[in-house]
Amino acid sequence: MIRVGVVGASGWADSSHLPALTALEQFDVTAVATTNQASADRAAAAHGARYALADWRELASHPEVDLVVVSVKASGHAAVIKAALAAGKHVVSEWPLGIDVNEAAELTEAAIAAGAVHAVVLQGHHSPSAHFVADLLADGRIGALESVTLVAEGTPFGGSRISPDLVFSLDPSEGTNILTVMAGHFLSALERIAGRLTEVSARLPRTHDHVLVAGTEQTVPNATPSHVLLHGQLANGATASVAVHGGNGPARDGFVLRLIGSDTTLTATPAQPGTFIHWGEWDIRIDEETLPVPDAYRTVPASVRSGPPANIAALYREVAQAITEARQPHPSFETALRHHRVLAAIEQSAADGIARSIS
Incomplete structure (x- = not known):
């Protein structure tokens, strides 16, 4: 049994990490930490943790924690x-790993030096739908892949207003915006299916220099992009065209992914409109034929509810197996570092108008 401590248990983790962990027999949620004792107590009671802590430092060094989940x-x-x-703990970190590529490199180096198991939550890598589509491509169901197009909604980032709890994201130094979070996840899922990007030419338009704080009459300055636009080349020679557009939300269409092959075209859209590409199930079509995702691609217990917990639970199963086998899981911090380099190349290309290669 792997004993887990979750830092940031009252936020995103409450609806994703904790339901995933408590549904898996390999894990025991031992401790939770939040910014105050009252919320820590609530999280511990809701998820059966023995220790409720208001100091993440205490959790990070707790003798009854083997794996620390970082969801702040x-x-x-x-x-x-x-x-x-x-x-001496193993670590699972939410994406993005760091605020930029330099910090991601520092954290990856530290994790390797520590000899710990380290994973990052790019859950699109564990999407049954993404796995199935990748296998369809590998089996030649659309012929040779020639082009990929992805149009996706990046809300709640990039719009003319922002919720009060996300005002911090308007500062690029926070590392949380439409490029790092939304496009980061979307591009990770795309690469899981179609292969690595090797070159990008990008634009990062900022439509709003100031945005309204929702529910108030206050406007605040914004220094982050409103949209992410890029053209790229994949390692297999195919081209990629991606548009992630911001807005005030809620998301309505979610995404449209088209894989154009030499013989035919595969189209994927959300099974539930408005869900993101790395979260839920997809409707998959080749021409007019609908292709349900086979049950064999679903690796987590039926008790794990659909949506974010399902793909995150699949990641945790991979982490548990990696700990047992004394290897690194996928995606690891090294995966995250390479993905940070993709985003850095996008930023550099948008800044100087020059196409950038990605190693």
Whole structure:
């Protein structure tokens, strides 16, 4: 049994990580930490944790924790990860790993030096739908892949207003915006299916220099992109065209993914409109034929509810197996570092108008 401590248990983790972990027999949620004792107590009671802590440092070094889950703001990842590694813990970090590629490189180096198992939550890698579509491509169902197009909604980022709890994301130094979070996840899922991007030419338009704080009459400055537009080349020679458009939300269409092959075209859209590409099930079609995802691609218990917990639970199963086999899981911090390099190339291309290669 792997004993888990979750830092940031009252936010995103409450509806994703914790339901996933408590549904898996390999894990025991031992401790939770939040910013105050009352919310920590609530999280512990809701998910059966023995220890409710208001200090993440105490959790990171707790003797009854084997694996630390880092689910706080991206700007807070480095401190928690370093403390957990120093205490000899394994680590699962939310995406993005760090606020930029340099911090991601530092954290990856630290995790390797510590000899810990390290994973990042790019859950599109564990999407049954993405796995199935990747296999369809590998089996030649559409012929040779020639082009990929993805149009996706990036809300709640990039619009003319922002919720009060996301005002921090308007500062690029926080590492949380439409490029890093939304496009980051979407591109990770795309690469899981179609292969790695090797070159990008990009634009990052900023439509709104100031945005309204929802529910108030206050406007605040914005220094982050409103949209992500890129053309790219994949390692297999196919081209990629991606548009992630921001807005005020809620998301309505979610995404449209088209894989154009030498013989025919595969189209994927959300099974539930408005869900993101890395979260839920997809409707998959080749021409007019609908292709349901076979049950064999679903690797988590039926008790795990659909949506984010399902793909995150699949990641945790991979982490448990990696710990048992003394290897690194996928995606690891090294995967995350390479993906940070993709985003850095997009930023560089948008800044100087020059296409950038990605190693």
